[in-house]
Amino acid sequence: MTLTLYHQPGACSLASHILLEEAGLDYEAVHIDIHSGQNRAAEYLKINPKGRIPALRHGAEIITESPAILSYISGLVPDRAYLPEALIERSRVLEWMNWLSGSLHAVAFAALIHPDWFATSDAAQAEVKAKGATQVAEHFAAINQRLRGHDWAVGNTFTLVDPYLLVFYTWGCIFGMPMADYGHYRNHALRMNARPAVAKVMQAESVEAIG
Ligand SMILES: N[C@@H](CCC(=O)N[C@@H](CS)C(=O)NCC(=O)O)C(=O)O
Numbered sequence: 001m002t003l004t005l006y007h008q009p010g011a012c013s014l015a016s017h018i019l020l021e022e023a024g025l026d027y028e029a030v031h032i033d034i035h036s037g038q039n040r041a042a043e044y045l046k047i048n049p050k051g052r053i054p055a056l057r058h059g060a061e062i063i064t065e066s067p068a069i070l071s072y073i074s075g076l077v078p079d080r081a082y083l084p085e086a087l088i089e090r091s092r093v094l095e096w097m098n099w100l101s102g103s104l105h106a107v108a109f110a111a112l113i114h115p116d117w118f119a120t121s122d123a124a125q126a127e128v129k130a131k132g133a134t135q136v137a138e139h140f141a142a143i144n145q146r147l148r149g150h151d152w153a154v155g156n157t158f159t160l161v162d163p164y165l166l167v168f169y170t171w172g173c174i175f176g177m178p179m180a181d182y183g184h185y186r187n188h189a190l191r192m193n194a195r196p197a198v199a200k201v202m203q204a205e206s207v208e209a210i211g
Pocket of ligand 1: 053
């Protein structure tokens with residue numbers, strides 16, 4: 001049964017794309033162009049009524065929300081332990097995912113990218129945007145500290161958190177943030193880029209992680 005990932009190159013769906021490639025699963029990547037509003041078209045709303053990417057189709061099931069999709073992919077290849085069995089490591093994965101998805105993506109980056117979601121006037125939107133940038137920088141500093149002395153986010157091996165971390169690193173690069181100042185986070189991104197599956201997907205999506 002083929003897996004279909006609905007994605008936008010360079011968006012948060014990059015993490016799911018990377019994990020599918022890492023897992024060596026048979027999948028098809030379908031580009032939903034969020035810049036032209038394809039994600040809000042009736043055809044895509046039948047796949048994900050929330051109008052967001054990523055979405056993952058597997059037979060009759062459609063999974064949405066990056067943490068759920070990444071968990072689902074992990075469950076298809078349990079021997080890889082992308083979602084570790086051990087209680088503490090599994091809890092650490094959930095801790096990271098909730099933080100990255102809830103606070104960094106849905107609050108800080110949303111304020112920076114979509115200030116119009118939070119305020120109406122130009123002045124208020126400029127303020128929201130500035131607050132978003134400050135919060136992103138604070139989260140990046142905290143991520144950098146958490147990665148100090150660690151090759152991977154959880155334990156000693158690659159887990160589903162690592163590709164998700166890379167997404168936000170690439171966004172920091174795109175927004176011209178001083179990513180070189182977050183040395184541990186930068187090393188993590190370089191370590192990720194050195195993985196053939198990651199490099200393949202980054203090239204396919206025309207994404208770069210430097211900084
Ligand atoms: N909570 C969702 C967020 C998904 C999301 O916001 N995706 C963005 C791209 S990174 C999107 O679809 N944006 C299009 C839009 O909001 O119109 C997840 O983690 O998958």
